[in-house]
């Protein structure tokens with residue numbers, strides 16, 4: 001556990017467990033309603049739960065994110081969220097750094113995200129790129145998205161090793 005202020009004690013970043021699903025969905029529904037993130041169903045979250053990492057305060061999920069693979073060499077950070085009352089406290093960075101270390105361990109070459117907050121990702125070493133360089137994403141997932149024909153998200157990419 002770690003103390004981040006005098007009020008609250010947050011867990012370190014840990015793997016999500018089934019009891020975290022309602023908390024993840026609460027964050028997701030909040031930010032999806034604001035248009036910050038794409039909505040996901042409970043089924044989708046449950047199916048991908050092993051990809052999620054969370055930070056909790058007691059039993060409450062206060063931050064989360066997932067690392068989901070397109071291929072062995074390309075993974076995406078998805079559903080990255082911090083509870084709105086503690087944004088700016090470094091938890092988003094902790095989640096992303098943990099996901100990057102997982103990607104490094106798996107020898108993933110590239111980690112990407114589609115986002116409205118590219119400046120946050122730039123702080124963590126990501127560069128803005130053209131989303132057309134991710135046909136796996138565009139034609140595998142985006143094509144089913146309600147924003148497909150009018151997508152205004154920005155693609156960011158972190159390259160972890162040189163491509164051969």
Ligand SMILES: CC(C)(COP(=O)(O)OP(=O)(O)OC[C@H]1O[C@@H](n2cnc3c(N)ncnc32)[C@H](O)[C@@H]1OP(=O)(O)O)[C@@H](O)C(=O)NCCC(=O)NCCS
Nearest residue numbers: 036080081082087088089090091092093115117119120123
């Ligand atoms: C984006 C989000 C995950 C960032 O988490 P956070 O805990 O608030 O951010 P951190 O405190 O870890 O910030 C890390 C760095 O990024 C910067 N940063 C954070 N949010 C930023 C923003 N919106 N714009 C520019 N810089 C930002 C911080 O100032 C900090 O910089 P520093 O290292 O120089 O001090 C969080 O604000 C959030 O949940 N937003 C709503 C959902 C969302 O948009 N998710 C992203 C989907 S891809």
